[in-house]
Amino acid sequence: xxxxxxxxxxxxxxxxxxxxxxxxxxxxxxxxxxxxxxxxxxxxxxxxxxxxxxxxxxxxxxxxxxxxxxxxxxxxxxxxxxxxxxxxxxxxxxxxxxxxxxxxxxxxxxxxxxxxxxxxxxxxxxxxxxxxxxxxxxxxxxxxxxxxxxxxxxxxxxxxxxxxxxxxxxxxxxxxxxxxxxxxxxxxxxxxxxxxxxxxxxxxxxxxxxxxxxxxxxxxxxxxxxxxxxxxxxxxxxxxxxxxxxxxxxxxxxxxxxxxxxxxxxxxxxxxxxxxxxxxxxxxxxxxxxxxxxxxxxxxxxxxxxxxxxxxxxxxxxxxxxxxxxxxxxxxxxxxxxxxxxxxxxxxxxxxxxxxxxxxxxxxxxxxxxxxxxxxxxxxxxxxxxxxxxxxxxxxxxxxxxxxxxxxxxxxxxxxx
Ligand code: UD1
Numbered sequence: 058x059x060x061x062x063x064x065x066x067x068x069x070x071x072x073x074x075x076x077x078x079x080x081x082x083x084x085x086x087x088x089x090x091x092x093x094x095x096x097x098x099x100x101x102x103x104x105x106x107x108x109x110x111x112x113x114x115x116x117x118x119x120x121x122x123x124x125x126x127x128x129x130x131x132x133x134x135x136x137x138x139x140x141x142x143x144x145x146x147x148x149x150x151x152x153x154x155x156x157x158x159x160x161x162x163x164x165x166x167x168x169x170x171x172x173x174x175x176x177x178x179x180x181x182x183x184x185x186x187x188x189x190x191x192x193x194x195x196x197x198x199x200x201x202x203x204x205x206x207x208x209x210x211x212x213x214x215x216x217x218x219x220x221x222x223x224x225x226x227x228x229x230x231x232x233x234x235x236x237x238x239x240x241x242x243x244x245x246x247x248x249x250x251x252x253x254x255x256x257x258x259x260x261x262x263x264x265x266x267x268x269x270x271x272x273x274x275x276x277x278x279x280x281x282x283x284x285x286x287x288x289x290x291x292x293x294x295x296x297x298x299x300x301x302x303x304x305x306x307x308x309x310x311x312x313x314x315x316x317x318x319x320x321x322x323x324x325x326x327x328x329x330x331x332x333x334x335x336x337x338x339x340x341x342x343x344x345x346x347x348x349x350x351x352x353x354x355x356x357x358x359x360x361x362x363x364x365x366x367x368x369x370x371x372x373x374x375x376x377x378x379x380x381x382x383x384x385x386x387x388x389x390x391x392x393x394x395x396x397x398x399x400x401x402x403x404x405x406x407x408x409x410x411x412x413x414x415x416x417x418x419x420x421x422x423x424x425x426x427x428x429x430x431x432x433x434x435x436x437x438x439x440x441x442x443x444x445x446x447x448x449x450x451x452x453x454x455x456x457x458x459x460x461x462x463x464x465x466x467x468x469x470x471x472x473x474x
Contacts, residue, residue: 058450058451059450059473059474060183060365060436060447060448060450060473060474061211061435061445061446061448061450061453061460061461061471062444062445062446062447062471062472062473062474063420063435063438063439063441063444063469063470063473064262064420064443064444064451064470065301065418065438065439065440065441065443065445066301066422066440066441066442067251067301067439067468067469067470068301068302068303068304068342068437068443068466068468069297069298069301069302069303069305069467069469070303070304070305070467070468071133071305071306071466071467071468072305072306072307073294073305073307073308073463073466073467074308074309074310075284075286075287075290075291075294075307075308075309075310076100076102076286076287076290076457076458077100077101077102077126077284077285077286077287078102078245078246078249078284078286078287078288078289078290079102079106079289079455079456080219080244080246080287080289081245081246081249081250081284081285082098082101082102082107082110082284083106083107083110083148083153084150084223084227084246084250085098085249085282086098086107086110086111086114086128086130086251087110087150087153087154087157087227088157088227088230088250088253088254088257089114089119089130089132090117090119090132090135090154090157090160090161090359091132091160091161091227091230091231091254091257091259091277092131092257092278092279093128093131093132094131094133094277094278094279094280094423095129095131095133095279096129096130096131096132096144096257096280096281096282097124097127097128097129097279097280097281097282098127098128098129098130098282098283098284098435099281099282099283099284100126100283100286100333100435101126101127101128101284102284102287102347102458103142103407103458103459104454104455104456104457104458105124105149105454105455106148106416106455106456107128108284109144109147109148109151110148110150110151110264112144112147113140113144113151113154113217114130114132114224114311114400116137116141116144116178116354117132117135117136117137117138117140117154117158118132118134118135118136118137119131119132119134119135120132120134121267123314123325125200130183130261131382133306134163134231134423135161136165138158138162138164139165139167139321140154140165140166140167140168140293141164141168142168142188142199145167145168145169145170145171146168146169146170146297147148147171147173148170148455149171149178149220149361150170150220151167151170151171152167152170152180152183152220152224153220153223153224153227154167155167155183155187155201155203155224155226155243155456156183156186156187156223156224156225156226156227156229156387157227157228157231158203159187159192159203159205159206159207159231160206160207160227160228160229160230160231161231162204163204163205163409164204165201165202165203165362166186166200166201166202166203167200167201167203168199168200168201168235169199169201172357174195175386175387175388175389175391175427177369178222178302178386180201180220180221181313181338182214182215182216182221182377183218183220183221183224183225184201184303185212185221186212186214186221186225186228186428187203187207187223187224187225187228189210189211189212189213190207190208190209190210190212190225190228190229190232190236191205191206191207191208191209191210191232191269191437192204192205192206192207192228193205195266202361202407206231206232206233206381207228207229207231207233207273207339208232208234208274209229209232209233209235209236209271209449210234210236210238211235211236211239212225212236212237212238212239212322213239213240214238214239214241214242215240215241215354215399216240217241217243217267218242218250219242219244219246219247219356220355221242222238222241222242222247222269223226223242223247223250223259225241226236226238226247226250226251226254226261226264226269226271227250227254229271230254230259230261230271230275230277231273231274231378231442232271232273232274233270233273233274234273234274235271235272235273236270236271236273236338237268237269238270238271238363239267239268239270240266240267241263241264241266241267241268241269242356242357243264243265243266243267243356243357243358243456244356244357245265245285245288245311245339245357246285246299247264247269247340247386248264248265249284249285250264251263251265253282253283254277256281256282257277257278257279257280257329258275258276258277258278258334259271259272259275259277259292260272260275260349263345274468275319285309285311285314286309286310286311286334287456288310288311288314288315288361289363289364289456290291290456290457290458290463291307291310291315291336291359291433292318292361292364292367292433293364293367293432293436293457293460294307294463294467295307295318295319295322295327295338295431295438296364296368296370296371296432296433297367297371297435297436297439297464297467298327298338298339298340298467299322299325299327299338299340299346299368299371300370300371300373300374300436300439300440301439301440301469302340302341302342302440303339303340303342303467304339305337305338305339305467306335306336306337306338306339307336308334308335309333309334309335310334310335310336311334311386312331312332312336315336316358317358317360317361318360318361318364318368319331319336320358321349321352321368322338322340322346322371323344324347324349324350325347325375326344326345326346327346328340328342329354340399340409341396341472345374345375345376346371346372346374346375346376346414347375347376347377347416348372348375348376348377348378348379348412348414349375349379351379351382352365352368352370352379352381352382352405353378353382353384353386354381354382354383354384355384355385356385358382362383362384362385362386362389363429364429365381365383365389365429366389366391366392366430366432366433366434367403367428367429367432367433368381368433369381369392369403369412369433370389370392370396370401370433370437370442371398372412372414372438373396373399373401373402373403373412373414373415373418373425373437373440374414374415374416374417374440375412375414376414376419377411377413377414378408378411378412378414379412379414380409380412381409382409382411383408383409383410384408389427389428389430390405390410390426391427392426392427392429392430392431392433392434393405393410395421395423395424395425395430395433395434395437396418396434396437398421398422398423398435399418399419399420399421399423399437399438399445400415400417400418400419400421400441401418401437402414402415417441417442418437418438418440418441418442419441419442419443420438420441420442420443420444420445420446421441421445421446422445422446423438423445423446423447423448424446424447424448424449425447425448425449425450425453426449426452426453427451427452428452428453428457429456429457430452431447431449431450431452431453431455431457432456432457435447435453435460435464435471436449438471439464439469439471450473461473466470
């Protein structure tokens with residue numbers, strides 16, 4: 058098992074082009090099952106979650122080939138209808154194949170997905186959505202079976218779940234009738250999924266708002282899409298600069314997708330200038346950050362739960378106390394023990410973390426227990442005195458494409474061995 062060795066205390070300087078968004082490419086990969094023509098996905102990040110999705114596509118009979126940073130998926134020969142437990146458990150997003158399988162094959166047998174490190178992650182909203190579109194969905198002996206071609210309907214989500222919204226959109230495009238999704242999630246990745254489906258000849262409106270309308274039954278063709286920049290990777294990079302100090306230009310990300318994070322760092326004393334597809338960011342080395350007003354994670358356009366951990370790591374050395382209230386996942390503080398081992402003063406009460414800023418962190422041996430928590434430990438290590446040995450890199454590799462190269466190019470002393 059490799060380990061990341063990070064010597065902290067070096068300011069970050071320079072420019073970095075952000076990778077394509079994991080959360081955008083995963084539903085798009087599942088959506089490739091909806092067409093028998095090839096789809097080219099440019100700016101596709103090389104992540105273990107992407108490999109897991111490619112493995113599922115191969116297993117179902119699709120062909121996937123890399124051409125540089127473009128992944129070409131040809132699902133003409135896809136005929137599989139079931140996904141085994143090993144593949145389902147490889148990542149949480151495996152459940153996103155349910156909707157496209159139901160739409161294309163009229164049947165699907167899956168097990169429950171993996172990825173439970175943030176607390177219970179039920180899929181009831183996914184299953185209810187498919188039922189509302191006319192599929193017969195049953196759960197027995199650890200298997201989920203879905204029978205019957207979807208006919209469309211009204212999907213009213215009890216919570217704006219990202220995955221359930223995407224599953225419903227993917228299923229509805231292949232349904233015989235029309236579908237309306239009410240209380241849909243509004244994340245930028247959902248807007249890109251709509252763009253993708255329309256590019257292939259689907260008829261989808263309203264993504265970005267709370268009501269999405271899908272006219273089902275149009276034959277989809279092939280196409281070419283470029284994956285949008287990953288706002289959470291950008292938030293992690295900026296957290297690194299906020300923690301270690303320095304000045305960077307982040308390219309390839311839309312600042313509007315990150316406005317709550319940028320606003321927070323500005324309140325804490327960082328300087329931000331946003332361009333069309335770039336963000337200039339500075340935290341002076343001689344000016345520590347100030348604590349910020351309480352942060353409460355919320356569905357988009359609220360403060361992203363995925364940014365909570367890396368941003369918290371930056372506030373570990375801010376002057377004063379910053380409170381992080383986690384409302385989306387009940388156990389999303391897996392990074393706190395590692396931050397404490399590096400000298401952070403953090404106490405947990407219910408769904409909240411009280412971060413009392415300390416004058417500095419020190420290196421330690423720490424282990425990532427989830428993806429964004431791993432990003433947070435790397436951020437903390439960048440500002441810590443001495444060496445941090447970060448293990449559990451398999452979590453980090455699910456969503457960060459060469460994290461050590463990103464920070465290393467900006468001057469950090471960071472190596473994977
Ligand atoms: C997606 C993102 C993940 C992000 C999360 C919230 C992808 C691949 N992953 O995950 O990075 O942290 O959105 O922004 O896009 N819930 C239910 N029943 C369901 C589904 C969800 O109760 O059927 C609950 C979850 O337990 C959680 C909340 O709804 O408390 C939000 O989950 P959801 O929006 O579905 O997150 P994911 O799609 O899993």
